[in-house]
Amino acid sequence: MKKDKKQIKLEHFSNLVAVAYADGIFEEEELDFLADKAEDFGLSEDQIKEVIDNAPELHFQIPMNDEEREEQLTDVVFMSMVDGFVDEREYDLCLKIAEKLDFDKNYLDHIISLVSKLWK
DSSP: OOOOHHHHHHHHHHHHHHHHTTTSSOOHHHHHHHHHHHHHHTOOHHHHHHHHHTGGGOOOOOOSSHHHHHHHHHHHHHHHTTTSSOOHHHHHHHHHHHHHTTOOHHHHHHHHHHHHHHHO
């Protein structure tokens, strides 16, 4: 069954919330990033609230197409870098997500390098 763009964006946002909440809390920088993404995706306040309220139960959903998989990995890396760097725990989480998305460690490192350059 093919998903519509709104459903894909909602799943993408849910994945980002799942990553942000992986440590059991939302950092201010993560919430700012999530707010920007929610606005970019055109999500309603009710949709945002429902996803955030259910953060402890969320599970990462694997996108169906390559473009969306790459975009989500980039966003996950970006969210991990909101404090300026990717620490070991965040890197391990990014690697697990990359592997779920059928990307290897070299590709993840490439994405981290690109995002780092954009960050600066």
